[in-house]
Amino acid sequence: MELCSSSSSSSLLRICSSSAPEISFSSSISQFPSKLQSILTKPRFQNLRICASVTAETQGLPRDSPQRLLKELAQRKTATGPKKKVPPKRFILRPPLDDKKLAERFLNSPQLSLKSFPLLSSCLPSSKLNNADKTWIDEYLLEVKQALGYSLEPSESLGDDNPAKHFDTLLYLAFQHPSCDRARARHVKNGHSRLWFLGQYVLELALTEFFLQRYPRESPGPMRERVFALIGKRFLPKWIKAASLQNLIFPYDDMDKLIRKEREPPVKSVFWALFGAIYLCYGMPEVYRVLFEVFGMDPDADECQPRSRRQLEDVDYVSVEFEGKKLGWQDIATYKPPEDALFAHPRLFRACVPPGMHRFRGNIWDFDSKPKVMQTLGYPLPMNDRIKEITEARNIELGLGLQLCFLHPSKHKFEHPRFCFERLEYVGQKIQDIAMAERLLMKHLDAPGKWLQEKHRRLLMNKFCGRYLREKRLHNFIIYSEEVHDRYEHNRRLRNPATTAVQQAIHGLAYTIYGKPDVRRLMFEVFDFEQIQPKAV
Secondary structure, three states, X not given: OHHHHHHHHHHHHHHHHHHHHHOOHHHHHHHOHHHHHHHOOOHHHHHHHHHHHHHHHOOOOOOOOHHHHHHHHHHHHHHOOOOOOOOOHHXXXXXXXXXXXXXXXXXXXXXXXXXXXXXXXXXXXXOOOOHHHHHHHHHHHHHHHHHHOOOOOOHHHOOOOOHHHHHHHHHHHHOOOOOOHHHXXXXXXXXXXXXXXXXXXXXXXXXXXXXXXXXXXXXXXXXXXXXXXXXXXXXXXXXXXXXXXXXXXXXXXXXXXXXXXXXXXXXXXXXXXXXXXHHHHHOHHHHHHHHHXXXXXXXOOHHHOOOOOOOOOOOOOOOHHHOOOOOOHHHHHHOOOOOOOXXXXXXXXXXXXXXXXXXXXXXHHHHHOHHHHHHHHOOOXXXXXXXXXXXXXXXXXXXXXXXXXXXXXXXXXXXXXXXXOHHHHHHHHHHHHHHHHHXXXXXXXXXXXXXXXXXHHHHOOHHHHHHHHHHOOHHHHOEOOOOOHHHHHHOHHHHHHHHHHHHHHHHHHHHHHHOHHHHHHHHHHHOOXXXXXXXXX
């Protein structure tokens, strides 16, 4: 049997060797791929044999045949390995700057050039403007200043003690929205985004103060609708067009023919940044002038009116300065408190705290809870008043305002709509927004606006505002009605929003009585919004 098997195998080998020239190599690849893999055992000859198979397979086709070219291309793709993907340049680590260059970069930055105006200095570009920036300024800045009603003289001619000296630079940054050509430069992109980050809160605070004094009996709900009808993003293109600024935002397109998602984001970005620049250089009165005079906003227009709703009857008095007349924007912009005024913002205080609050003076809360609340908040603050009676009157009003901050709407709102914390809460929301924005801008000089926006949102979440009030144990002094007291005390879904509102109302009261510095003191020293103070063990 062994002899038979050996003889048969040798005969098979002779047959295969004699018939080898008649077998087509290409057909063997297509019909027997598994045999081909077993034959090509040495990997270093694999590519050579595949190339040979390609030439053998395409021999019968014409040289310019598409089938031949496609087959060769497919075989080459399988034979050659994939190319390595090179990471983008932004992900490639650069060598760090040495200490000397880093120090020069910071010391030469315009952001560290102004000691007397730290907020304005933090919003300047991180490096000096180059020739491309100055070209835009030379071509378009006069048109912008003329449309906004400013002097055409260069602002650099003003004195160093005038914040408007840097208005030309900030005005240039305000118009460099992310879709324009110059937004690729880092100092331009970051400078613009930091301006719009501040400008959005400036607009909210300005219109909040305006409507609170214009409508002293109205609740915050309709006022929020009025504010949205003026500065909601869908209405901003109308104001930009009214001031003839659309060609500076869209130099190559017709703004009216663009779809909403292409038109509204650049307009919103420029609009916010523009008011950030105006606020930094000229203050809040100029914000009112540009809003109502240049852009022509009309708070009495039909589209700005809130939807009709059931109104509670308000039988209580308002302050004498609001009785029988509506204040206009000129009244708000030109108002200056008298020398011996009790408060930093006396008219805003009268708009939020009704005169009838004096009926609560001397009640149980006034004797029992007010001293503990004032001790926790550090009130009253020492003031240098010429007359002792002024200090006493301010402290009385402060106590009534604190009682209003802790007065929940469930107690008196249905009989006396303004005897609750709602109006103080509304102004407190806006002032704590702008106080935190200014803090972040001065603290993070190199951060872009989007990063600051996210940081701002995380620090001022409603749940954190209420938590900081509860940590001071101040939620125990909130005045609820007898019907809902137990529900609010034991249900956190009801209790937590109420504590948030009280905390924001306290900020609103601090702003109207002592001004913005006291809001900063409460936020960063008393309530520790940034959570950087050591905790008691």
